[in-house]
Structure formats: C-alpha cells, structure tokens
Amino acid sequence: ILDILRNRQKLQKPYGRIMLALSSFDFLSSLWFFVGEWAQYVAQTDGWTKTGKPGTIATCEASGLFIYLGSVTIPLYNAALSIQYYLSIRHSWSEKRIAKSFERYAHAFIIIVGLTLAIIPLPLDLYNPWYSYCYITAAIYDPDTESFERGTELAADVFQIICWVVVYL
Numbered sequence: 204i205l206d207i208l209r210n211r212q213k214l215q216k217p218y219g220r221i222m223l224a225l226s227s228f229d230f231l232s233s234l235w236f237f238v239g240e241w242a243q244y245v246a247q248t249d250g251w252t253k254t255g256k257p258g259t260i261a262t263c264e265a266s267g268l269f270i271y272l273g274s275v276t277i278p279l280y281n282a283a284l285s286i287q288y289y290l291s292i293r294h295s296w297s298e299k300r301i302a303k304s305f306e307r308y309a310h311a312f313i314i315i316v317g318l319t320l321a322i323i324p325l326p327l328d329l330y331n332p333w334y335s336y337c338y339i340t341a342a343i344y345d346p347d348t349e350s351f352e353r354g355t356e357l358a359a360d361v362f363q364i365i366c367w368v369v370v371y372l
Contacts, residue, residue: 204230216298217287217306224310225280228317232273235266236336242266243332256332260353267330267337268321276317278370283309320366328353329362339363 204226206213213219235242242262258266283306290296290305324330324339331342331353339362341354 217301218284220302220306221280221284221287221309224313225277225284228273228276228280231269232277235269235273238262238266239336242337258337263332263337264325264330267339268325270336270338271324271330272317272321275320275366275370276313279313279316283313316369320369324354324362327358327362329359 204223207219207223207226208214210219214223240256240258242258242265243256244258244260244263286305286309287301290301291298296304329339329341330337331340333340339359341356341359342352
C-alpha cells in the first residue's frame with residue numbers, strides 16, 4: 204500500500220489503483236482477522252459465562268463487517284485485475300481507455316456491492332462469534348424458546364448463499 208502511495212507513477216496506472224484498493228480491503232480484513240477472538244463477546248446463558256473473550260456485540264459486529272467486506276471485495280478486485288489484463292493484452296486497450304471505460308465502473312461496482320452486502324447483516328443481527336472470529340451466523344440458541352437470540356439460522360444461510368452467488372458468478 205505504501206509503495207503505491209509513495210510512487211505517483213504507480214498511482215497513475217489502472218493496475219496500481221486496482222492493486223491499492225485490493226490491498227487496502229485485504230489489510231482491513233486481515234487486521235480484523237488478527238483481532239479475532241478479542242472482538243468476540245461472551246453470551247450469558249443459564250447464569251454461566253465463559254471467560255477470555257473481552258469483546259462486545261459492537262466489536263463483534265465491527266469485526267464481522269470488515270471481515271465480510273474483505274470476503275466480498277477481494278475476489279471482485281482480483282477479477283477486476285484479471286479483466287484489466289485481458290483488456291490490455293487481448294484487445295490492446297491503452298491504460299487511458301481502461302481507466303475511462305472499465306476501471307472507474309469496476310471500483311464503483313465493487314465498493315457499492317461490498318458495502319451493501321456487508322451492511323445488510325447489521326440490522327438482522329447476523330454478525331456473531333464464529334470459531335475464532337466474528338462472521339455471519341446465528342448465535343446463542345435458547346433451548347427453552349427453541350430460537351436464536353441474535354439472528355436466525357435460516358437468514359444466515361440464505362444471506363450467505365445469495366452473497367456467494369453474487370461474488371463468484
């Protein structure tokens with residue numbers, strides 16, 4: 204990221220700008236993967252709590268949002284990079300033409316889709332502890348009511364399927 208930001212020549216090329224965006228989203232996602240269990244909260248059920256997870260629902264939601272944002276934008280930016288190479292090599296597009304006819308639309312599409320798909324789970328309470336980080340899943344099953352306190356399993360599964368179809372097709 205710093206290498207691209209320090210070098211104006213790299214910033215003037217579509218490849219450099221696409222790599223900067225890809226690397227920025229990868230850094231944000233990786234940072235929250237590192238935070239991992241520190242961002243997770245501990246649910247209190249039946250009067251017992253587990254220790255060792257100092258996070259809150261808000262930190263878990265922030266972690267999940269940035270991890271999921273990276274999960275959506277990174278593959279899309281890799282695809283944009285491939286398309287940029289394809290247009291450059293196969294169709295002999297100039298960097299100026301790529302920037303004008305492809306790159307600006309790719310950035311707009313990827314950022315809008317990524318933010319939209321990362322924000323939708325917030326009001327649905329779908330960002331919850333999942334293994335060693337927070338991600339889209341239902342959490343805290345209450346056997347008395349036979350339901351989840353945050354999110355639903357069906358909503359989490361349906362949302363994941365929709366998102367992965369959008370990203371990988």
